[in-house]
Structure formats: structure tokens, C-alpha cells
Amino acid sequence: MKQTEVVFTESMNLYDEPFTTAEMIEGYSGVKRRSINKLITTNKRDLEEFGVLCFQIAKPTKGTKGGRPKKIYQLNEEQATLLITYLDNTPQVRKFKKELVRQFYAMKTELLQRQLIRISGKVGRRGMTDAIKExxxxxxxxxxxxxxxxxxxxxxxxxxxxxxxxxxxxxxxxxxxxxxxxxxxxxxxxxxxxxxxxxxxxxxxxxxxxxxxxxxxxxxxxxxxxxxxxxx
Incomplete structure (x- = not known):
């Protein structure tokens, strides 16, 4: 599997929580989304112990015939980690699990670095303001x-x-x-x-x-x- 982005944030806000989607799990684990969604609904209570179980409704692509809106679940790190333990441990699934762990770690590290710089910037901002005042x-x-x-x-x-x-x-x-x-x-x-x-x-x-x-x-x-x- 090529290294592909499977972990996201809603925006560039440095305080957003990273997540992956059932669509990504389907695409790179080789498991059908129907099976992924069934696992999610079956284990909904377990997943909700680690946060609100979010989802988006994706509308059919404009210009295509037929099709219905589909629910795409968004899973935070703890939810995704728990869910993938329910999947069969095939070589493709194992490879995806390792990539998912890497990307969650990388995303959290990037956000933490930005937060630390942001905090230091607040101190610098106050310094500039005080310098103007004085x-x-x-x-x-x-x-x-x-x-x-x-x-x-x-x-x-x-x-x-x-x-x-x-x-x-x-x-x-x-x-x-x-x-x-x-x-x-x-x-x-x-x-x-x-x-x-x-x-x-x-x-x-x-x-x-x-x-x-x-x-x-x-x-x-x-x-x-x-x-x-x-x-x-």
C-alpha cells in the first residue's frame, strides 16, 4: 500500500481533533464498507466510550444517475484503534493498522508543535504590545x-x-x-x-x-x- 493520507482534521485549526473515516478503512484495509459500518453499529456503545461517534452525509456526485446519500463515520484515534482490533488480521489489514498508527502520531505531533509555537507567540505578542505602550x-x-x-x-x-x-x-x-x-x-x-x-x-x-x-x-x-x- 502506498503511503496515503488516512488521518485528517476538519480544518487547519490547530485545536481540531484528528480522525479517520470508515471510507478510508474500507479503501486501504480491503474490508467492505458494509462490514465496517456493521462493526461500528454493532459496537456503537463501546466506541462512544471514547467520544461522540460523528458522521457526515455524503450526497451522490452531481450528474450521476441514481444513488442515495451515504453515511460516512468519522472515528477519532481511540475509536479507530478499537475498531481495527475487530477486523481480521490479514496482511493488508496489518499494514493498514501500522500506517494508521504512524499517521495519528504524526498528526498529533504536528498539532502539538503548532500549539506550543502558538503559546510562545502569545508571549511575544504581549511583548510587542508592551513595547509599543512603553x-x-x-x-x-x-x-x-x-x-x-x-x-x-x-x-x-x-x-x-x-x-x-x-x-x-x-x-x-x-x-x-x-x-x-x-x-x-x-x-x-x-x-x-x-x-x-x-x-x-x-x-x-x-x-x-x-x-x-x-x-x-x-x-x-x-x-x-x-x-x-x-x-x-
């Missing part, structure tokens, strides 16, 4: 903090906050920081520290901006901004 050459008006935040994102990632929100599907109530990958968070934290240092050196906003523009963007994100759908 500066003798920078005013403490609200727009000053806003300008520095825009400068931070633009010079660290190459995109402003609004474009990041659009590309990652983040609404105004959620923080885009929770949807950045490890490299993006690293770049943002590095830039925060640089800005704090420059402010502490007594530079104005314009001077800080000129220095950072000369240094260029730390990490250019590969964002795809969704195109606006025109009116019919």
Missing part, C-alpha cells in the same frame, strides 16, 4: 497597534490578516493564528521579536517599517484566495 516615540492610540499588527503579518508572511482569513475560511470571531502552519507561526514569532527589539531601540513606526521592508518577507505563504462568485 515607547516614548510611538503614540499609544488604537490605530498604532493596528498598524503594527498589519506590518507584522505583511512582512512575516506576505499577506495581511484579511487575506489570511479569507484563504483559511476564518470568520471574524476566530483568530487566524490558530489556522497557521508551523513554518508560518515560526516566521510570525521571529518577526514579532524583531519588531519588539526595534521599538525598544527607540524607532518610530515608519523607521521600523523601512527596516523590515529592506529585510523582506520571512515566509511567503502559498495561499489561494477564493475567487468571488459573480451574480448570475
Amino acid at each position: 515607547s516614548s516615540v510611538i503614540g499609544g492610540e488604537w490605530y498604532v497597534y493596528s498598524n503594527f499588527t498589519k506590518l507584522l503579518y505583511k512582512t512575516a508572511l506576505g499577506f495581511d490578516v484579511s487575506k489570511l482569513r479569507t484563504a483559511r475560511g476564518v470568520d471574524k470571531k476566530a483568530t487566524p493564528l490558530d489556522f497557521l502552519n508551523k513554518a508560518e507561526l515560526d516566521a510570525l514569532n521571529k518577526r514579532q521579536n524583531q519588531i519588539t527589539t526595534l521599538i525598544d531601540l527607540g524607532m518610530t513606526y515608519q523607521e521600523v517599517k523601512e527596516v523590515l521592508n529592506n529585510k523582506g518577507v520571512i515566509y511567503q505563504t502559498t495561499l489561494t484566495i477564493p475567487e468571488k462568485v459573480g451574480k448570475a
Whole structure:
């Protein structure tokens, strides 16, 4: 079996819980989905001891004839681990089990690293805010903090906050920081520290901006901004 992605999260949010699906188990274990679903329903109570048993309803592909919506179960790590113990231990199933374990571990490690960077970034963010507040050459008006935040994102990632929100599907109530990958968070934290240092050196906003523009963007994100759908 080629290494294929079998573990997912709902979005790029670093606090999402990783899961796999009955569809993935069917596709890479060689066991029919009907059998997988029967195992799930038969052992529903056992599985629910490890969390809510989630599912999605997948509609038939547009343009195809016939077909009914199908229920696709989503299993967290504990649920998936328990379920696969109920499968016959064929060579293909054993291979899939090992890959599933690897990918759950890799996904959890990635999310944990992002969470740790995110926490350290909060400390850096407070440091930058305090530096602005304590500066003798920078005013403490609200727009000053806003300008520095825009400068931070633009010079660290190459995109402003609004474009990041659009590309990652983040609404105004959620923080885009929770949807950045490890490299993006690293770049943002590095830039925060640089800005704090420059402010502490007594530079104005314009001077800080000129220095950072000369240094260029730390990490250019590969964002795809969704195109606006025109009116019919």
C-alpha cells in the first residue's frame, strides 16, 4: 500500500481533533464498507466510550444517475484503534493498522508543535504590545497597534490578516493564528521579536517599517484566495 493520507482534521485549526473515516478503512484495509459500518453499529456503545461517534452525509456526485446519500463515520484515534482490533488480521489489514498508527502520531505531533509555537507567540505578542505602550516615540492610540499588527503579518508572511482569513475560511470571531502552519507561526514569532527589539531601540513606526521592508518577507505563504462568485 502506498503511503496515503488516512488521518485528517476538519480544518487547519490547530485545536481540531484528528480522525479517520470508515471510507478510508474500507479503501486501504480491503474490508467492505458494509462490514465496517456493521462493526461500528454493532459496537456503537463501546466506541462512544471514547467520544461522540460523528458522521457526515455524503450526497451522490452531481450528474450521476441514481444513488442515495451515504453515511460516512468519522472515528477519532481511540475509536479507530478499537475498531481495527475487530477486523481480521490479514496482511493488508496489518499494514493498514501500522500506517494508521504512524499517521495519528504524526498528526498529533504536528498539532502539538503548532500549539506550543502558538503559546510562545502569545508571549511575544504581549511583548510587542508592551513595547509599543512603553515607547516614548510611538503614540499609544488604537490605530498604532493596528498598524503594527498589519506590518507584522505583511512582512512575516506576505499577506495581511484579511487575506489570511479569507484563504483559511476564518470568520471574524476566530483568530487566524490558530489556522497557521508551523513554518508560518515560526516566521510570525521571529518577526514579532524583531519588531519588539526595534521599538525598544527607540524607532518610530515608519523607521521600523523601512527596516523590515529592506529585510523582506520571512515566509511567503502559498495561499489561494477564493475567487468571488459573480451574480448570475
